[in-house]
Amino acid sequence: MCQKFGIANNLYYLCRDKLSQPMKRVTIKDIASHLCISVSTVSRALADDRNIRKETRELIFRTAKELGYQRNPLAASLRSGRTNTVGVLVNEMVSPFASQVIQGIQNIMHFNGISILICNSDNDPDQERRNIQIMENSLVDGIIVSLCHTGQNIDELKRLQGRGVPMVFFDHSPAGMTAPKVVANNYDKAFYLTDNLILSGRRHIVHIKGPEVMADLADIHNAYRDCLCKHRIPYDRDLVIEASASPDEGRRVAEHLLDSGISFDAVFACHDLIAIGVMNRLHDAGLRIPEDVAVAGFSGSQLSKLVYPPLTTVEPPLCEMGEEAARLLLEQIRHPGAESRNVTVDAKIKLRKSSHAEASAPHVEEKE
Amino acid sequence: MCQKFGIANNLYYLCRDKLSQPMKRVTIKDIASHLCISVSTVSRALADDRNIRKETRELIFRTAKELGYQRNPLAASLRSGRTNTVGVLVNEMVSPFASQVIQGIQNIMHFNGISILICNSDNDPDQERRNIQIMENSLVDGIIVSLCHTGQNIDELKRLQGRGVPMVFFDHSPAGMTAPKVVANNYDKAFYLTDNLILSGRRHIVHIKGPEVMADLADIHNAYRDCLCKHRIPYDRDLVIEASASPDEGRRVAEHLLDSGISFDAVFACHDLIAIGVMNRLHDAGLRIPEDVAVAGFSGSQLSKLVYPPLTTVEPPLCEMGEEAARLLLEQIRHPGAESRNVTVDAKIKLRKSSHAEASAPHVEEKE
DNA sequence: AAGGCGGTTTCAAACGTTTGCAGAAAAATT
DNA sequence: AATTTTTCTGCAAACGTTTGAAACCGCCTT
DSSP: OOGGGTOOOTHHHHHHHHHSSSOOOOOHHHHHHHHTSOHHHHHHHHTTOTTSOHHHHHHHHHHHHHHTOOOOHHHHHHHHSOOOEEEEEESOOSSHHHHHHHHHHHHHHHHTTOEEEEEEOTTOHHHHHHHHHHHHHTTOSEEEEOOOTTOTTHHHHHHHHHTTOOEEEESSOBTTOOOOEEEEOHHHHHHHHHHHHHHTTOOOEEEEEOOTTBHHHHHHHHHHHHHHHHTTOOOOGGGEEEOOSSHHHHHHHHHHHHHHTOOOSEEEESSHHHHHHHHHHHHHTTOOTTTTOEEEOSSOOTHHHHSSSOOBEEEOOHHHHHHHHHHHHHHHHHSTTOOOOOEEEOOEEEOOTTTOSSOOOTTOSSOO | OOGGGTOOOHHHHHHHHHHSSSOOOOOHHHHHHHHTSOHHHHHHHHTTOTTSOHHHHHHHHHHHHHHTOOOOHHHHHHHHSOOOEEEEEESOOSSHHHHHHHHHHHHHHHHTTOEEEEEEOTTOHHHHHHHHHHHHHTTOSEEEEOOOTTOTTHHHHHHHHHTTOOEEEESSOBTTOOOOEEEEOHHHHHHHHHHHHHHTTOOOEEEEEOOTTBHHHHHHHHHHHHHHHHTTOOOOGGGEEEOOSSHHHHHHHHHHHHHHTOOOSEEEESSHHHHHHHHHHHHHTTOOTTTTOEEEOSSOOTHHHHSSSOOBEEEOOHHHHHHHHHHHHHHHHHSTTOOOOOEEEOOEEEOOTTTOSSOOOTTOSSOO
16 A cells, blocks of 8 residues: 555556446545555645645645545535535526626636535525525535515525625625625616617606615616706606516516507616517517617626617626626635625626617717 | 533523624534433434434424524535535526526425536536536536537546446437436427428528537437428528527528528528527518518527517427436436436427417417 | 754544444333 | 343444644754
8 A cells, every 4th residue: 555665556546446336536545545644744735735845745746646636525624614615696597697697706716716506596585595595504605695686585694694604795785784795887877878868869768677675776767867857857757667677577568658658769677688578569569679669778698689679788797797796705705804895897888779770879888 | 511410501502603703503412412312313313214213303303493403414425425416517508598407407406405516618618527527526426417519528427427426418418328318309399390381381491400419409400301301392401501509600600691692581590599690690681580581499498589579499398307307317316227218308399470470370389 | 962943744633424333221022 | 030022322433634733853052
């Protein structure tokens, strides 16, 4: 077994690999006895502890690779109390929104040797609550959260926070919790977009807003109102409708608008899925987009480019949001008790055909 | 500490909970010393071992709940060698395809107390390889796989299989691996769809096919060819183009078709994303869908309902596929070495406006 | 010659479970 | 009453790592 005595070697393992079924993994014990040193030395070497002589470290790394060693994360976590896993709690995975953010989170986390556990609640608060418990039970080192719009599990999250679990929010930030969050500059962009619709001649702009509990969605509504005010256009309550983020809700709202005979020449929805539903229903009614009605969404993703006509929207830098969220969480994990810091990212306005017959205004931030 | 001696009680823990930061979790040791019994009894009771007297078991369950015990999955896994976690390897999460299947997988797995680890390779074979290694390193009890179309990591999967990791495929089944898979009856549905296009008067049907390595995609192509043959329509190589599954590829193919002056009156793509790209490009060229060109996709999801006009496609029962895959994997895990069994699920044909001006043919399986 | 001091390495005790085996108590058989 | 069987519980050794504290070694200082 021991190299110094010339007995056996890694062939032992290679043989077993091919034969026995559950195949024993190589452990640090194996490396240690192979080199006739103690396990603690091996452990420290592999952890890049500076108390290990350079040659020893290199020798250990080399034989670890030779023997095909893979550290057992279970044992490491059990002993160290850190799982090197963070949880990501999302409220939907139908649109590419979440998956893009997750990609960003992974970029940072995997680089830091941390793996991530994803739970999707599909906008079901009960499922969300269960997911939070899964996170807790999985002993994650921290979690990144995008809550359901209802925000009814805030108490549960507070409990976790009380237990010392680091936590970062993105997308939807619940009012009344002090935790780092990464949000987009929704107000500015929504203002700009409304402004743009007005400048291109629209006067009767419908706004489909989200639930008030979510601060970020409220911002969009506020921007809409303030921009109307700037242009001295009266704020018409009939033109403001609340809906949740789904195409079906969009269709419903469009239907309501058509039925009630309200006259409108633009629709600005707080979510792409709603805007898409609106477009579809208006299409069916024989209305032309954008000639008859301009449509704009918000919080867009690749989806908005796939529909026809391509949808004007505001695209948050999803991947970057994920990366920022990951960085914030790492800060929290590494320095518990550090004060909570927020990050605002810059969303990009995408003026596309759904709002402008000629989608090439000179002030377009990025035209496609 | 010990109840029998009237010392301390759970208040001890409750107190600590509120104060100390990293908050010690309640362990079976705590329960044991609380009741003055051995940890093994507690462990067995909580595992529903039949060697425990009913009253003892109930007592233990009760106090476990009182003390707020939550089993430490790390320790359990380390000792037992089972992680009660299965991996899910997907090649994309942009479309809702994956997330629906994952939902199905979760339905079954969570019911069986198994959690799932999701890795997305975004159709990048290198990332896919890394993800496979993450799975291996995470000591999952088994994995459910939907490979990249390139299929270049098949060797790596074979290695895992050789190490005794149970494995189930869905969606794309690599040729040349014996493992359980769940696939849809693609051939039948593709045949039907082609037939339908021909019956509605289309003669020059373009087929956009996938890479040959994937058996399920080859089926679609075969069905297309066989159906043409049935109608004595010659198979024209110029009308068959290979592309990978993305809207951009769809646009590229459409552009190629327009440029080369090939005449065609229908496009049947092996993937919805391709079909959507085609539609967009044809729209831009001023062609009407379906009047000038009928378009049909395959392997659809909610996405196909969002675009305009709604896309004719074949929708596999995604959730059911996930559930079947999960069941197959559980079989493999519980009875290692059992022979591999395949499951075929029935996909639904959705005739929508993109292929039929009047989407209401009498033989439509489900019209919307 | 005794002591001190870095730089390295080892010892041994955790971490919270599961589980084969032994042992005790109770029940059943002789 | 003595034995066997059955039912239940306890002991203690794992699982593979991390980590504080101790120990060793060679070298320098006094």
